[in-house]
Amino acid sequence: MKVEVVLAWPRRFESAVLELPEGATLADALAASGFTDTGEVAGYAVFGVVAGASTRLHDGDRVELLRPLQADPKEARRRRAQKPRP
Template identity: 70%
Template sequence: MSIRVQVVIAWPHRFELRTLELGEGATVGEAVRLAGLGHEAEVAGYAVFGVAADAGTRLHDGDRVELLRPLQADPKEARRRRAAAGDGGRR
């Protein structure tokens, strides 16, 4: 039996997505490798539908594997800068 999953990586104004058919019991690592998106150097981690995962996480039919990129700025520090600029920390 096979399962169908999506592997996606996103940037501010674009994304790349691959849909794969894998064997039952496939893992995040296998899906990422087979998707061949070629952005491994940019990946800081993985998630399945927004929930943190690792390469050994087993996938289920319909899952979406998200390749997470490193944060551009520390959220706490960005909030402090906005507060210091006088907008109360709001965007």
């Protein structure tokens, strides 16, 4: 089965298309991709849905390596709401 593993930053990304055996897990895809030493990965997702290392993959899945949030979304919204409107 074919699986794509994607690691993205704001202005660039790295991607690896892998051929894995049926029944492969997210951990298998990470090991095969070579993206294991990124250091900044906060979690994983399959097509935007949070997933764990034991998640079974299917043909055509896109595994996304998620970066940590740079700002708390609730706090950022509060700051925007407090700014005076023109």
